[in-house]
Amino acid sequence: xxxxxxxQSNIQKEIVELSTAIGGLVNSFKRLQNxxxxxRNKVPQATDQLDKINEQTEAAAHQMLDMIEQITAxxxxxxxxxxxxxxxxESGDNDKILSCLRIIAxxxxxxxxxxxxxxxxxxxxxxxxxxxxxxxxxxEDIEHKLHTIIGVFDSNDGDSEDEKExxxxxxxxxxxxxxxxxxxxFEKKTNQNxxxxxxxxxxx
Amino acid sequence: MADLKILAVDDxxxxxxxxxNTLKRAGYSDVTEAxxxxxxxxxLKVDQFNFVxxxxxxxxxxxxQFVTTLRATAEYKDMPVLMVTTRSVKDDIVxxxxxxxxxxxxxxxxxxxxxEKIEQVLAS
Numbered sequence: 001x002x003x004x005x006x007x008q009s010n011i012q013k014e015i016v017e018l019s020t021a022i023g024g025l026v027n028s029f030k031r032l033q034n035x036x037x038x039x040r041n042k043v044p045q046a047t048d049q050l051d052k053i054n055e056q057t058e059a060a061a062h063q064m065l066d067m068i069e070q071i072t073a074x075x076x077x078x079x080x081x082x083x084x085x086x087x088x089x090e091s092g093d094n095d096k097i098l099s100c101l102r103i104i105a106x107x108x109x110x111x112x113x114x115x116x117x118x119x120x121x122x123x124x125x126x127x128x129x130x131x132x133x134x135x136x137x138x139x140e141d142i143e144h145k146l147h148t149i150i151g152v153f154d155s156n157d158g159d160s161e162d163e164k165e166x167x168x169x170x171x172x173x174x175x176x177x178x179x180x181x182x183x184x185x186f187e188k189k190t191n192q193n194x195x196x197x198x199x200x201x202x203x204x
Numbered sequence: 205m206a207d208l209k210i211l212a213v214d215d216x217x218x219x220x221x222x223x224x225n226t227l228k229r230a231g232y233s234d235v236t237e238a239x240x241x242x243x244x245x246x247x248l249k250v251d252q253f254n255f256v257x258x259x260x261x262x263x264x265x266x267x268x269q270f271v272t273t274l275r276a277t278a279e280y281k282d283m284p285v286l287m288v289t290t291r292s293v294k295d296d297i298v299x300x301x302x303x304x305x306x307x308x309x310x311x312x313x314x315x316x317x318x319x320e321k322i323e324q325v326l327a328s
Contacts, residue, residue, distance in 0.1 A: 116229060116315065119222055123312035126216040127290055130261065178215060178261040183290035188310050190292045192317060195308050198297055 028152045035145035042145075046138040053131045056185040060124035067114045067121070074107045081107075124185050133179035208326075209251075210235045213244040213258040213270065214288075219311075223257060223288070223318075230319040241270030248280065255322065260289035260300070268303050275304035284325045288313060 085100040144167075182189060190198075212223045212235055220237045227235050236251065238244035240262040247253075256274070260267035267287060274280040287305040291297070297308055306325045309317055 116225075119225055120312065120314065122218060123222055126214075126219040127311060129216060130290060178263045178266060180261050180290045182293060183311075184292075185312060188292040190294050190297060190310070192310065194294075195297055195310065198294070199301065199307060202301070 031152050032149055035148040039142045039145040042138045042142050046135045046142070049131055049135040049138065052184075053128050053135070056124060056131070057128050060121055060128075060185065063121045064118050067118050071111050071114050074111050078104050078107050127183045127185045130179035130183040133177045134181045134183070137177065137179070208232055208234065208255055209253045210255045210257060211238060211244060211247060211253040212236070213238045213241065213256065213262070213267070215239050215259065215262040219259065226315045226318055229315060230322070232322070241265030241267060241273070244270055245273065254284070255326070256283055256285045257288055257322075258285060258305075260287060260291050260296075268300060271300070271303045271305055286321055286325055288318070 081100045081104045085097055085104075088094075088096040088100065210227060210232055212220055212227070214220050214223065214237075217239075220239075224235045224237065227233075236247055236253070238247050241258070242265040244256070244258065245265070258267045258270055262270075265273075267289065271285055271287070274283055274285065285305045286307050286309065287300050288309045288311060289300075290311045291300075292310040300308055306328065307321045309321055
């Protein structure tokens with residue numbers, strides 16, 4: 001029967017097309033698996049890095065505020081001692097004047113030392129800047145993976161305008177972005193004594 | 205100490221200011237700054253230095269490339285180099301040693317450590 005043959009042939013053709021479409025879909029999902037997995041791993045890394053920046057900048061700010069509060073308190077004591085010195089100058093109490101000057105000198109020296117400690121604490125800026133660059137680099141990787149995912153569903157061949165723009169932005173940033181992914185304000189993978197031992201033993 | 209001319213190489217302007225102030229306090233007042241290895245090589249060509257303090261992670265030319273270039277140049281092969289960086293992984297430190305750094309400090313550093321390491325390098 002010719003009608004049955006045509007129907008059979010049409011069904012067969014549809015099944016082949018369906019099978020090809022399913023095959024294509026499976027391949028697309030396979031292509032999605034890698035970028036999805038990589039994105040899934042990088043999102044928590046970027047989040048951890050941003051949390052670390054938040055935590056470490058806050059700790060550094062507190063460290064500096066503690067020292068500024070101590071310096072301010074000492075400045076008030078210095079001003080008090082200057083007032084006492086003035087009063088002693090009028091009364092001619094030389095012993096008291098010398099005592100006040102000694103206290104002023106001690107407090108001024110402590111303030112000078114603390115000012116340098118604040119400067120040391122400001123090293124956090126370099127460290128957190130590297131942590132931010134690391135987080136930005138992870139986010140850029142995720143952006144690229146998302147473009148790959150979009151590309152799977154996009155019927156157009158070649159890079160989309162968004163992807164081209166993203167690639168150009170990343171390439172430009174990459175030229176100025178230099179960072180240590182392990183940069184940390186509080187945790188050093190190797191302490192100074194171990195570094196000194198390495199140098200003493202020529203790296204062994 | 206007074207005639208020591210130091211080249212401080214770091215891409216972070218904040219870090220350069222901290223290093224310069226720390227050095228001044230330690231008695232080393234003749235310090236020139238450079239923002240990366242490339243800039244440092246340019247400064248070395250126009251001025252005489254007898255000590256280099258360099259960071260590792262920098263754009264254009266990083267500290268490791270910079271030290272490798274110095275060691276490959278007859279004029280600077282014996283230049284004392286102290287690396288001051290956030291990199292604290294042992295393998296990185298060994299890599300820096302192989303490149304030719306004379307000593308190594310991990311950031312954040314204390315003024316005492318910086319002074320001590322400069323003195324150690326100069327004495328060796």
